[in-house]
Amino acid sequence: MNTEHGMIEDPRQTALIAxxxxxxxxxxxxxxxxxxxxxxSEEEVMRRVRALQGDGSIKRLGVVVRHRRLGYRANAMVVWDLPDERVAEVGHCFGRFDFVTLCYRRPRRQPVWPYNLFTMIHGRDRAEVRARVGELIVACGLEDVPHAVLFSRRSFKQRGARYRFVDLPEVPAASMEAGRGVS
Amino acid sequence: MTATAQDTLDAIDRHLLDDFQQDLPVVERPWAVMAEQLGIDEEEVLARLRRLQAAGLISRVGPVFRPNRIGVSTLVAMAVPEQRLDSVAAWISSLPEVNHNYEREHDFNLWFVVTADDQAHLCSVLARIERHTGLAVLELPMLEDYFIDLGFRLQWT
Known part of the structure; x- marks a missing residue:
């Protein structure tokens, strides 16, 4: 029961998602x-979860690890200023690398923000992240493409997105705050 | 928990962290299916997951939703004067609509994601942030997603 924007409107489905x-x-x-x-019923819950997987609303279901706590202490948002007609091609090229954990096209905001493709790259340290950026440049033909590497310094808050801000039970503070520290 | 967190993990923990990031079966007893693959019993799977969660190595076992299929969200960047960064960041983190919130090394030094039920709610949150901080927000919504999330491959050293 999706609207034209792909949003789910069935109240039982939104309750389940919450x-x-x-x-x-x-x-x-x-x-x-x-x-x-x-x-x-247990059966209805499972049927609805399978439906959310089937229509792509759920990308994956399983263990969600914390990179930082597992020794991946460096992460950078690497942003690229690509000609519009190359964004899709390069986006798909990036998607092949398992160290790229996000790859989105976003709008430029000229004059302050010229970049239109955003990737997240994790590594055990900054040198590893930089090496991986270099690997992407060679593999996807980006030698002439301006980019910026924004290393993360502190994580103030890290948790999955939450939806439905009414009627949600409070979450203990300990599970909402994580990953403080310098990378 | 420090950089040595990995050292306390045995082979079963590593298997559990690495190989169950995407296809948890939607069956009545999913942990029993995991248990069979891991060669341990269901109770031990649960005990290990609870321990890994308590240690902060996993944030949860559950779904990762595709952005903008359920609710709306946007990435937001702000250029916050250095001396105000701690207090602005803390206030932003306190908003229930904000999930990830990071300091990054750039003129735009504060980056966070705002998620809301609908576009009107999202706009009101952004307006509130600008009003409260007196700083402009750079709204950078996702236009296209090229990434197929298969979880994160860990390299054990």
Whole structure:
């Protein structure tokens, strides 16, 4: 039940999304626990989750790791000022590299912001991130393309996106704040 | 937890972190399916996941939603004077609509994502940020996503 903008309007579906976005309960039958909270059967919960996977709303379902805590202490947003007609080609080229963890086209905001392709690159240290940027430049033919490397210095807040800001249970502060420190 | 966090992980933890990032089965007892693949029992899978979560190595076990399919969101950048950065960043982080919020090395030094139920809600949050801080926001919504999220391949050293 999607609108023309691809947004989901079914209230039972949005309630389900609100219930699973912070992660599954670590209980033997997680879907049943969620169903109990929502007044849905375990079967309905599972059917709705499969539907969200089927239409691409859920990109993946599983363990979400914290890079920084696992030793990937450097991360940079690397932004590229590409001719508009090359964005899609280069975007798909970047998508092949497993160290690229995001790759989006975004609008330029001239004159202060000329960049239109955004990537996130993780590495164990800054030298590794820089080497990976170099690898992308060679592999995707970007020798003449201006780019900027914005290393992250501090993480003030890091958590998955949350939707529906009404009727959501409060989340303990400890699970909302993470990854403080210098990289 | 420091850079040595990895050192406390055994082979099963690593297997668990590396190989279950995308296809958790949507069945009544998903941990039992994982347990079978890991060669341990269901209770131990749960105990390990709880421990890894408590240690901050995993943020959750659950879905990663495609941006802008559910609700609307945008990346936002701000150029905050150095001496105001801590207080502006803390206030921004306190907003429930903000998830990731980072300091980055650039004139635009504060970067965060705002997520809202709809466009009107999103605009009101951005207006509120500009009003409260007296600083302009650079709104950079996603136009196209070229990335297929298959999770993150960890390299164990």
């Amino acid at each position: 219930a699973i976005q912070e992660g599954l309960p670590l209980e033997p039958r997680p879907w049943a626990v969620i169903g109990e909270r929502l007044g849905m």
